[in-house]
Amino acid sequence: MKGVSDIPGIATKAPEGIRADGSPFRVMVVDDSIFIAKQIGQILTSEGFEVIATAGDGEEAVKKYQELQDKIDLVTMDITMPKMDGVTALEKIMEFDPNAKIVMISALGRQDLVKKSLLLGAKNYIVKPLDRKKVLERVVSVVKVEV
């Protein structure tokens, strides 16, 4: 029976989006597609994360980040967006807060921009189409690094 208890059961597994103290990790979702934003939101909230802000373009993202900096643990940032693209927004946010944790959301085929973002300080990236497992894995890996 010991073997069984070694494997954490689904029921006993703690939601990934919640800290040991019970408070949720708070996320800002930046995407010009309401569809994708909603999907990311659904995936994250299903694991206990809290989506505390959304932004539809880079400008809005930067503005909201500056307002809510202390409350945001993680940003998911779409790359192609109107007004200001995600890479520029990333750059601005990193300038403002070098400790910002930003995960880029990219479609296939934009490798160059993903690379640029990673060099600019993005913590990781997620490829569209979104896969629940991958999204959580990458977001969790970023958020859990030496909190």
Next chain:
Amino acid sequence: MSDYFDTGNDELLKIFYLEAEQQVEKLEQNVLAMEEDPSDKEAIDEIFRAAHTIKGGAATVQMSELAEFTHAVEDLLDEIRADKIIATSEIVDAILRGIDVVKAMLEERKNGSIYNEDVSELKSTLSRLAQKNTPKKTPAPTTPTLSSSTLQGSSTSMAQANSGPSQQITEHDLDEMREQVRLTTNGEIAYRVRVEFDESNPMNSVGGIQIFAVLKKMGQILRTFPDFDSLYEDQFFPFVDYYLLSHLDPTHIEQKSAMSDVTLSISAQNIDNLSFSNSANQNFSESVHATEDLSTQESLEVSPQSTPGNSNNSPKKAPPKKASEQTQIIRVDSKRIDILLNLVSEIVITKGTFNQISSQFNSALNNFYAYRNYLNAQSKTFVEVFLEQLERVQQGTLTLNDLRKFVTAPSHMNDLQTQFDGVESELKSSMTKFRAITTDLARTTGELHNAVLKIRMVPVDQVFQRFPRLVRDLAKNLHKNVRLEIIGGETEMDKIVTEELFDPLMHCVRNSMDHGLETPEIRLAAGKPEQGTLTLRASNQGNMVVIEISDDGAGINVDAVKAKAMERGILAPGKIISNQEAFHLIMEPGFSTAKQITDISGRGVGLDVVKKSIEKLNGEITIWSEYGKGSTFTIKLPLTLAIIQGLMVRVADSIYVIPITSVLESFRVKPEVIMYLDGYEVFNVREDVVSILRLSKLFQLPSKKENDYHFIVVVGTEEKKIGLMVDSLIGEEDVVIKPLRDQYTSTPGVAGATILGDGSVSLIVDVGQLLTLGLNQEIKEREVAQDQDTTLEEI
């Protein structure tokens, strides 16, 4: 692929469709903008973003055919965006064709099936156009952390890059690095971190840079192999060596840079322990730290082409979905909802006031009962006393004068009269309050009504924006040079009306393009600018939205129209009609002045269909034209279909509603004013003769005996009107239209029904139908009359 997206997730799907349609529209608009001005950077960016969004969404909802096709379009767009090719008209055509396919694919999916026409030809056209220019790789930006000195010398040939680590880093290089470490280090150690990458990662070429970014935080990267520029290229390297100067211990470095489905194995070794030969014959299985991903266990043996594992690209078709009843989503400005909530709360307050008034009335009523009982008792006593007194008069103990004094004594009567004063004032104050609150309620419900209607309001631009493309294609087809002008696109109207508006508008636009606007040669010959102008204009006029389609083309030849109409038997020979009436003949069924029948318009069904569909929307269409200068079609539509203002009329015992928008005027006439013309009842309105239709006859209701007066409501348009005879006019009211059940829909002259304030049902008169009904009858009658004429001649 995505284990998250559930194809039954209807809410997400709906959003996807909504968004995809918006993006397609955006795509089309901006492609046309780009055609106008190929250097319009903003339009090009917008096009790219739109295509990109569609692709991303399609992949997520597992519409692989759509994602794949959009990707092909995107490739071409990417080349344009990168200024590698210029958007020629050939390219614009190909992109527009591509957009059509995307639209068709979306439509098929919406209907629950999958688009299965062959698009390979278009795809190859797209890729041929994209390849016209040999693409150049974008140069990698130099990173601030890498000094050019550490980078130089490693720009080696890429020929062997894919065959694992090679001997490109020489013993000499290693020595150089060791030297550098000795000179600069403060306890840091130089490691060679050898990373094996997972090729099955959909973005496998990113890994090299991703690990670079991670390692950079742990120390100083002296050098990489392949070099940084190569890593930045879109190329996959199964192995990359990073030479890292760090004070962290190797295990820590290995652990921190391991990433599931990016790295397969990582090993960090002190470069002091490396020798050139050692490096060349490196066995990768040594000191390999597997990443959390279980699949790495199998790939410990060196295999650059690691199995594609759980490839994210494997196409998995979504099971075909049944075309379910699609509920419509309307996007509403949240401010509009706030207004609604505000109004509802006002109504709740009003309800409270009504409750209060109700209890006031109740107490007034109770007081009234009390006083009435008191009054009854008093009068009873009075009568008793009076009788007693009367007896005494009879007995002679009381004089008649005394009795009179007793009766008129103010004490009794005054008392009785003032009894009701209290009740009266109580009722009066309640009544005043009641009136005020009713006025309030009327205002609030009026506002609420407007606010609810506003929710359904969308800008007419949603329809107008489909025209630039249409006009462009048509102009190309017809070899005409046409500029489309759109004015007042922000005018709002009911969503349903907007949707129903497209077809009639399209017919009008086609008509103008085909018959109105001339070819450039003819225009120049007529002294007009070569480019014709077609204008779509929307504006508000009270409760109506007015939409104009005007062109500066050839205009309508009135004489040709009249001749044709007579030839077709639409117009009685010799009948004199105004130009205005002549214009409207072109909307008669079976009328067509075009010499040739084209596939664009002129099938002879065009404009009469337009008229019918506009009338179905409770609207009207009028035509104005000046020969040689152009024509204007004016469509007037109600803001909403759900509620109309109606004129209530009584016919026999029933009440009918005539839409106020079609009422011109109403008359009260004496029976002798009605004359007979061709056996028809008519009457004079100023200079016009208007024929009369008795609603009682039409609806076969028992007609009341002749009254002293008849009421006639003149309906229709200035050009074409008819007088409806009714028994009396009741008044105007807002009525909510309820559709009739199927079995009644064929009843001529009835557009729908409504429920009146007292709960009874009233029918709404379909004026458009009545007009045609009257006209048909007239034509029939004339035919009969003509037949009679000929028989007479024969005799």
